[in-house]
Amino acid sequence: MLSMITILIGDDYQYTRKMLEKIASENPFVSRIFAVEDGLEAVKIVQQETIDIALLDIDMPNLNGIEAAKIISKMSPKTKFVFITAHMDYAIDSFAVHPYNYLLKPIDISVFKDNINELVMSITSEPKQSSISMITVKDKNNTCMLSLKEIIYFQKVDKATVVHTNKEEYLINKTLTELENKLNSNFLRVHQSFIINIDKTAKIQDMGDRSYRIEFNGTKKTAYMSRYRFEKLKGTFTF
Numbered sequence: 001m002l003s004m005i006t007i008l009i010g011d012d013y014q015y016t017r018k019m020l021e022k023i024a025s026e027n028p029f030v031s032r033i034f035a036v037e038d039g040l041e042a043v044k045i046v047q048q049e050t051i052d053i054a055l056l057d058i059d060m061p062n063l064n065g066i067e068a069a070k071i072i073s074k075m076s077p078k079t080k081f082v083f084i085t086a087h088m089d090y091a092i093d094s095f096a097v098h099p100y101n102y103l104l105k106p107i108d109i110s111v112f113k114d115n116i117n118e119l120v121m122s123i124t125s126e127p128k129q130s131s132i133s134m135i136t137v138k139d140k141n142n143t144c145m146l147s148l149k150e151i152i153y154f155q156k157v158d159k160a161t162v163v164h165t166n167k168e169e170y171l172i173n174k175t176l177t178e179l180e181n182k183l184n185s186n187f188l189r190v191h192q193s194f195i196i197n198i199d200k201t202a203k204i205q206d207m208g209d210r211s212y213r214i215e216f217n218g219t220k221k222t223a224y225m226s227r228y229r230f231e232k233l234k235g236t237f238t239f
Contacts, residue, residue, distance in 0.1 A: 004031035004180070004189060005120050006050060010042040010065060011035075011057040011084060016107070020055060023112060029120045031189060031229075039063025046072045050181045051079050053119050055103075058085040069097040080119055133184075137163050137170035146170065148186075152200045152216050153223045154179055156193040166219045188233060190214065190225035204230075 007024050011017045017035045024030055034045045040062045045051065054072060056065035063071075069081050081099040084107065101115050137146045146163065155162045156176050163170040172179075180189050189195050196214060203215040204225065212225040225233075 005029050005052045005123055006032045007034070007116075008042060008045055008049075008051045008054045008056075009033060009035045010037070010039060010055065010060055010068065012037045012060050013057075016057070016084070016105075019107075020112065023109065024055075024116055026113075027116055027120050029124050030116075037061075039065060039068030042068045043071050043075075046075050046079070049177055051076055052123050053080050053082070053116070055082045055084060058083055058087075066097075069099070073097045080123070082115055082119075135163070135172060135174075137172050139168070139170055148183070148197070149199075151197055152219060152221060153197060153214075154187075154195040155223065164221055190223070190229045190233065192226070194223040194225070196223050196225075 005027070007030055009017055009020050009024070011020070014037075017037070021033050021035050024033055032049075034049065034051070036042050036045060037060070039056070039060045042054070042056060042060075043063065046054075051072070054069065056069055058065040060068070065083055065085075069083075072079055073081075081097050082101050082103060083099050084103045084105065086105045100119060103112060103115070134145045134147055135151075136143060146165070150165045152164045152166065154172070154176060155164060161172050161174060161176060161179070163172050174182075176189065176193075176195055179187075179195055183195065186197055186199050187195050188198055191211075194214075200216045200218075201214060202217045205213045205215070207213050207224075210227040212227070212230050214223045214225055216222070
């Protein structure tokens with residue numbers, strides 16, 4: 001079962017943030033990375049996004065990595081933590097959040113890659129216990145239940161999320177990020193504005209402008225995939 005990973009990097013040194021972000025992005029299962037420079041910003045990200053892995057420097061301003069992790073773990077119990085530090089003196093203080101590992105500065109690149117790969121493998125192999133088969137949608141003034149099997153794709157339009165079926169369009173009171181963490185493996189985030197049902201996909205066409213157009217069976221509706229997502233996901237499509 002395919003599961004895409006979201007990573008949070010917290011470090012007050014821009015060079016370290018950029019380096020960790022670059023290396024983490026090389027893993028094909030990592031779909032999004034948020035990079036911040038202090039603990040308060042890290043907490044704010046988790047208030048808005050589902051974070052699978054948090055890489056936190058312990059010595060951050062405003063709110064250190066350990067205190068930030070304690071808050072984050074209460075909001076997001078499944079988030080896995082790796083601490084970055086120049087000292088091991090804080091190890092006992094961090095036991096409350098059960099960190100996966102500590103990375104000592106200067107960071108060993110090969111060790112960091114191994115940590116990311118192991119964590120990603122662990123997370124992607126876990127079944128999605130929260131996957132759903134039906135969703136509640138709005139049709140004009142009515143609310144109804146819709147089977148996921150009927151859905152071609154979800155689209156972000158301004159601040160709304162539109163659900164597309166062969167014949168109808170509905171509104172849903174969830175963001176694409178919320179849906180991404182609830183939907184089963186037949187649905188893939190292919191663009192910041194689209195989640196598609198791969199069972200409905202007929203053709204992917206290179207548009208030559210760093211994007212791909214996705215065509216679906218039984219309809220003239222189309223969605224779009226970014227080149228970045230295509231490179232990560234192209235092995236998923238078999239047609």
